Amino acid sequence: xxxxxxxxxxxxxxxxxxxxxxxxxxxxxxxxxxxxxxxxxxxxxxxxxxxxxxxxxxxxxxxxxxxxxxxxxxxxxxxxxxxxxxxxxxxxxxxxxxxxxxxxxxxxxxxxxxxxxxxxxxxxxxxxxxxxxxxxxxxxxxxxxxxxxxxxxxxxxxxxxxxxxxxxxxxxxxxxxxxxxxxxxxxxxxxxxxxxxxxxxxxxxxxxxxxxxxxxxxxxxxxxxxxxxxxxxxxxxxxxxxxxxxxxxxxxxxxxxxxxxxxxxxxxxx
Amino acid sequence: xxxxxxxxxxxxxxxxxxxxxxxxxxxxxxxxxxxxxxxxxxxxxxxxxxxxxxxxxxxxxxxxxxxxxxxxxxxxxxxxxxxxxxxxxxxxxxxxxxxxxxxxxxxxxxxxxxxxxxxxxxxxxxxxxxxxxxxxxxxxxxxxxxxxxxxxxxxxxxxxxxxxxxxxxxxxxxxxxxxxxxxxxxxxxxxxxxxxxxxxxxxxxxxxxxxxxxxxxxxxxxxxxxxxxxxxxxxxxxxxxxxxxxxxxxxxxxxxxxxxxxxxxxxxxxxxxxxxxxxxxxxxxxxxxxxxxxxxxxxxxxxxxxxxxxxxxxxxxxxxxxxxxxxxxxxxxxxxxxxxxxxxxxxxxxx
Numbered sequence: 303x304x305x306x307x308x309x310x311x312x313x314x315x316x317x318x319x320x321x322x323x324x325x326x327x328x329x330x331x332x333x334x335x336x337x338x339x340x341x342x343x344x345x346x347x348x349x350x351x352x353x354x355x356x357x358x359x360x361x362x363x364x365x366x367x368x369x370x371x372x373x374x375x376x377x378x379x380x381x382x383x384x385x386x387x388x389x390x391x392x393x394x395x396x397x398x399x400x401x402x403x404x405x406x407x408x409x410x411x412x413x414x415x416x417x418x419x420x421x422x423x424x425x426x427x428x429x430x431x432x433x434x435x436x437x438x439x440x441x442x443x444x445x446x447x448x449x450x451x452x453x454x455x456x457x458x459x460x461x462x463x464x465x466x467x468x469x470x471x472x473x474x475x476x477x478x479x480x481x482x483x484x485x486x487x488x489x490x491x492x493x494x495x496x497x498x499x500x501x502x503x504x505x506x507x508x509x510x511x512x513x514x515x516x517x518x519x520x521x522x523x524x525x526x527x528x529x530x531x532x533x534x535x536x537x538x539x540x541x542x543x544x545x546x547x548x549x550x551x552x553x554x555x556x557x558x559x560x561x562x563x564x565x566x567x568x569x570x571x572x
Numbered sequence: 573x574x575x576x577x578x579x580x581x582x583x584x585x586x587x588x589x590x591x592x593x594x595x596x597x598x599x600x601x602x603x604x605x606x607x608x609x610x611x612x613x614x615x616x617x618x619x620x621x622x623x624x625x626x627x628x629x630x631x632x633x634x635x636x637x638x639x640x641x642x643x644x645x646x647x648x649x650x651x652x653x654x655x656x657x658x659x660x661x662x663x664x665x666x667x668x669x670x671x672x673x674x675x676x677x678x679x680x681x682x683x684x685x686x687x688x689x690x691x692x693x694x695x696x697x698x699x700x701x702x703x704x705x706x707x708x709x710x711x712x713x714x715x716x717x718x719x720x721x722x723x724x725x726x727x728x729x730x731x732x733x734x735x736x737x738x739x740x741x742x743x744x745x746x747x748x749x750x751x752x753x754x755x756x757x758x759x760x761x762x763x764x765x766x767x768x769x770x771x772x773x774x775x776x777x778x779x780x781x782x783x784x785x786x787x788x789x790x791x792x793x794x795x796x797x798x799x800x801x802x803x804x805x806x807x808x809x810x811x812x813x814x815x816x817x818x819x820x821x822x823x824x825x826x827x828x829x830x831x832x833x834x835x836x837x838x839x840x841x842x843x844x845x846x847x848x849x850x851x852x853x854x855x856x857x858x859x860x861x862x863x864x865x866x867x868x869x870x871x872x873x874x875x876x877x878x879x880x881x882x883x884x885x886x887x888x889x890x891x892x893x894x895x896x897x898x899x900x901x902x903x904x905x906x907x908x909x910x911x912x913x914x915x916x917x918x919x920x921x922x923x
Binding site: 470472473475476477478479480481482486490491494 | 614617618619644646647648650651654656658660671672675676719723
């Protein structure tokens with residue numbers, strides 16, 4: 303038995319049932335047409351100037367920084383959490399799992415408000431910290447990263463937990479009989495087994511953070527150059543400068559495709 | 573020497589069993605599914621905590637709940653070859669074998685060099701850089717054995733070493749495993765549900781049923797006085813001794829010749845064949861068929877939904893058939909029949 307994931311290939315000549323094709327075509331059209339409409343409005347002649355606009359470059363830098371930071375924090379804290387959920391038995395585990403998934407189903411604005419009550423300048427924890435040190439999360443890049451991590455972390459935890467559950471634990475037993483301690487078992491056996499879920503979880507997490515809007519605007523505000531990420535900039539520009547909004551959207555699409563397309567076949571097929 | 577007195581409850585299983593395996597000895601732990609064989613093996617390896625009892629290797633206590641002693645799996649001097657072999661799928665063959673040496677602190681280069689030497693002993697050096705998915709069942713087994721032996725354990729545990737193989741490959745690989753096992757001098761404990769494995773590979777059998785040892789001894793001792801219906805069926809395996817009469821031919825004591833699927837391993841051999849693998853015909857099968865001869869039904873005994881036939885003739889045999897076959901072939905004591913056996917159903921080994 304091997305634990306390899308091989309993508310199953312469609313048999314050559316296998317023809318899908320007739321009813322499938324038009325429905326699939328409609329789904330594709332629904333997903334693709336908006337982008338065509340957007341592309342058709344791109345102000346190609348002034349595009350390069352717009353892309354050099356500090357509003358765009360700052361927003362892009364902020365978005366990438368916060369999305370990658372959220373991904374890093376999610377890996378740091380999410381992998382141990384996924385391990386606890388997948389590998390330990392304790393009362394209240396299902397409740398804990400529900401709490402972890404909550405930010406996935408909650409409207410992000412609610413999450414942002416909750417963050418404000420916890421870590422805002424007058425928040426449960428944020429208040430005392432601000433009083434003693436003058437440090438606050440809202441309206442800073444740290445606030446953006448916190449909001450991004452809050453909504454993105456569950457994606458990583460859920461994916462990695464599923465990976466850990468489906469991993470063949472007997473391989474870990476085999477490693478232990480060969481003299482490997484817990485850390486070596488984790489590093490050389492468990493981690494390679496869950497690598498596809500880990501990568502898929504990280505990409506999902508990154509993508510969710512990159513597109514994050516509601517929690518960010520609620521918790522971190524929308525200060526140009528400080529907390530105004532790409533999605534926020536797009537939304538604001540739509541109301542004043544439509545061409546700028548389109549240029550920003552184009553950049554977001556390009557960045558997302560650049561990350562997702564090379565990874566899709568290798569990692570997202572878990 | 574391995575000594576295990578294991579008492580534990582796990583789900584439905586209530587395991588209370590004590591076994592000892594001396595150095596240089598191969599003991600087969602036999603029993604039906606769910607008897608607790610694999611659980612006992614896992615307890616010895618430290619993968620399954622015991623409720624009470626004691627596991628020792630030589631003078632080292634590995635597990636003794638009353639004394640508060642538990643040596644972790646990775647600190648036990650025990651090598652395990654698992655069912656399905658469980659090679660690490662993303663590592664090459666040589667890195668699989670080097671894994672245990674790396675865990676013991678050898679440098680990468682030293683571990684690989686030693687791993688190569690061990691692979692060479694089992695004839696797998698040429699495939700050192702292959703990935704496990706490129707290996708056949710028999711090759712995987714040899715790598716799994718090399719991996720377990722590379723750490724130079726004092727005890728070797730084998731969990732259903734042949735269950736993952738198809739019937740055709742099994743015969744050959746069983747003989748090969750017997751040869752490789754002979755090169756290890758510690759205690760060897762082998763879990764199997766196949767009596768032929770036990771006959772071919774083991775010096776002594778321990779029968780485990782419902783979590784209890786119901787019988788133990790050499791195959792001959794156990795066969796003489798079967799302690800339970802399960803054991804009776806188990807040792808109902810036909811054991812024929814003979815001499816090599818060709819590369820794949822064995823001459824039996826009665827003069828009949830058997831064609832076997834594998835090269836005959838030595839001058840004096842034994843052939844094991846299950847009663848279920850003996851086919852009974854009313855008329856002579858196709859005259860070109862091999863391994864067929866006339867016989868007389870000496871006795872019939874119903875055993876659950878099967879009928880066991882004692883067959884007299886040049887080669888005394890036990891055959892197992894369905895009641896329907898008894899009616900179809902009109903099998904009564906004294907009936908003249910023909911028996912036949914397929915070469916792949918014959919396990920031949922040095923005697």
